[in-house]
Amino acid sequence: MLEARGLTKCYAGIPAVDNVSFSIRPGEILGYLGPNGSGKSTTVKMITGLLEPTRGEVLLHGQSIKNDLMAYKKRLGYVPEEALLYPYLSGWEYLEFVGTLRGMERPCLKVRIDSMLHLLSLYPHRHAPISAYSKGMRQRILLIAALMDDPEILVFDEPLSGLDVTSALLFRKLVKQLGQRGKIIFYCSHVLEVVEKVCTHLLILRQGKLIAYESVNGLQKITGLPSLEDSFSHFVEEKDAEVLVGDIVEAMRA
């Protein structure tokens, strides 16, 4: 079980994530929702051990991840929000590089890379440098890099950005099935539709503060609104969208 207790991160004294706690059991998929700048990526970085929390801690099976960070990272697959790859490597070379650094066995590594590249339809482009890849292709490379060591915990930070409809659909089904296979999945997004279809639990964040944490069915119950869409905007939005749109059109003519 992956558990966060009272996670807090302050940048220059201002909290970006403020006292957030949750836990994910194997087989559960936690959807981590919030508008831009609400502190999702900051949480992700703390869960993956990239960022030291100001307060609070992250525990795996009751042990603080700081106790053995290497072992923890070995069990972790992470898709970061920005696809910062080495543009001069080809897709294949990049994956092989990551696999080697993860200490994967050689024959197994090659087989997995090739089959994953096939399955995500990157195989024809495997020898092109990443600088020539589109955003969606880079995202798929990141996905393969996260999945190929068959990790126990998966952390996705806005994994759908740049993916086309087919890949996005594929990805959603994949996440669902990985959940059924008993993985611990942390799924971070600002798109409600996806999260709603995939996740078992939802956590909504606004300005770093946890404002709702429920199972997917539970959320509708507490807000009393018919759809999740409404309950999401109920939680997060401050200004009426119609008014805002009107203002924008005005500003274009000013």
Place this chain on the structure above:
Amino acid sequence: MLTWLRERIFQWHEGLRQRPFWRLVEHFGTRIFQTGSESGDDELDLGIGTMFALLASPGAFASMFLFDKYSSLIRFIRGNAPFDPYDASLPDSYFFIVFSMVITGAVTLLKWDVIFPDRRDYMNLAPLPLRTRSIFLANLLAVVSLAVLFAIDVNAVSSVMFPVLVNLEHGTFMLFLYFAGVHMLSVLLAGLFIFFAMFALIGALMLALPRRLFRRVSLYLRVAGIMYLLTLLVTSFAVPTVLRHLHGTIPLRIYLLPPAWFLAFSRVLVGRATPELSALARFGFTALLMVIVTALVLYGASYRRHFTHIPESTDTALKKRFSRRWILNPLSHRWLLRTPFQKACYPFILRTLMRSERHLLFLGAFAGLGLVIASQDLLFGFSHQAGLSSSVPSTSLLAIPLVLSYFLICGLRFVFEMPTELRANWVHKMIVDPEKHESAAVSCKVILTFIWPWLVLIALPVYAYYWGWMIALEHTVVVLLWSWCLTGLLLLRFRKIPFTCSYPPWHEYSVVLVVFYVLGLYFFTTVTAGIEVRLLPHPVRLAIFVAGVFIGWRMLMKHKAPTPFEQRLIFEEQPVSPVETLNLFRS
């Protein structure tokens, strides 16, 4: 046998590649040769092989020029006196040491940002099960071994040819080997010294400064570093004489010249050292050891501090800058920049230039060269008694602003050709009318912005203080006009918006161009100043002369003005030759 060996080496290499640590070392090693930018195409990137060959070639040329000095036949024809090659080799040894330092130092300065693991590395490596320590050690190992390789490569040819020349007639083979070994050791140590010194400097800076300031300051330091290297190079012909006649206490400035330490070192090993040189060699050796230790310690400490804190830092080095409103102030908007194109492009060009480290670095190199030459003029001007007291400044004192403006103009013209973020130039392609643009006009204004203000605000008062307002005004007007003419000539067929077009291909006539620029420097500075010395006391004659040149320039510009078709704005350079070059080194 050979295939077996090759097979073994290949297997060994493959085996190493499978070990995470060695894979990291390889990664950091290859990364240094890659360019940082995402698009990759706005960088002139040469293959590793080409780069090594290019770096080795100046050493080869330099040794070839020495043939003439050591060859007994040529000396015989000239009827020279008895000749001790070891003694005669002192200045050349010094030159090779300086040369090794300059090239190694320049490469370190250019690759300064990729030496240290950056954000990209952090984002890719930190989530993997790797210890921070092994990332650090891998990086260190890669960088240091590359530095050693570079130093060897830069000196490869000269380490063989120079000892051959020196031992051409007197030496036995053993003597030759010994001399070659000493030479190689001293140039290598010199190269490594400068590398570690810069490495220590980076480490100290990273440790002492907050990240945002670090980038700023490091740029200034790099430019200062380039100037220092240029000074070493320029003085490399004068220092050996001083070293040879060193007696008693060694002056402080000799201690400040690391090449002198390593020369002393090689002299000691060859057995030709005076007591002074021995002392210098000991000093140099201690300094080398100290620099290496300091570099490693500082680098380790700064690594802990910076690399592990990358996610906490934002990449917004530009966040807080004092706004440069003067670029856009209403006055310049009304009078200087008349059309929308100019109003948009002038600030764009200035901002791009001021915020791109690579461009500033190259501009800094040009300016640095200018400063080195100007300071020599200054020294020369003051060392001659007549300098300040006479009614007209001497040629070398007059030449100073001319030299500076010449290098600034050429430097700016040069960096305009260097693209940044080529992928972003679609904006210009979308909006600008390629037939009707004023890129030459606006570029000219940018260049003169870098020159006219200091001419009027600094040069004019200084000349006025020493030689009176009349002389100062005349000279300033001449420099103002001359810089305008030069800028106009250099931009005659310019049809790019600076920084938005891909690199021009390497022309065969680029060498000829360099000769032209050197000749240009001579005419622009020495000849002008020479004429001025005669004409400054006679304002009317000077006015006639200046007006004549100016009218000639205008007519030339009219005559050579490009046709509308030649004037069409371009964003991509076509290679001039009908045969496409094979881009073998770019996969």
